[in-house]
Amino acid sequence: MKVVRFCLADYLDTNGISRYSLAKRTGIQYHVIDSYYKNKVYRLDGYNLGRIIQSLDCRLTDILTVVEE
Template sequence: MISFILDKILDDKELTRYWLSKQTGIDANTIDKIYKNTAKQIQLETLDKIIKAMDCKLSDILEYK
């Protein structure tokens, strides 16, 4: 199963969901669903924007269990 672990990197970098939404232009509700790991699907473009804004790797945002 694939899980979102966006909460960990945001906490590590001491950044907020609001900051990420403003930096990426992604709707705050979408960021919230990813943060809470309740999103059922995600656009590749959304992942790309998050990775660029957070200056991280895909493995910092997604986890395969």
């Protein structure tokens, strides 16, 4: 079965961006960003994803991946 996983932690760490900084940039609460960072999100919110990729100036595939489980 294929599942979507966040690789936001890798992206942020590679680019030297903190979760706090991303929360400030996007206006998304820190605990929500932290959930994405720790890959503990069970429902994807398109609005939040849009805000994240816009503030990071990246593609969706930079922060999401599909893996076989």
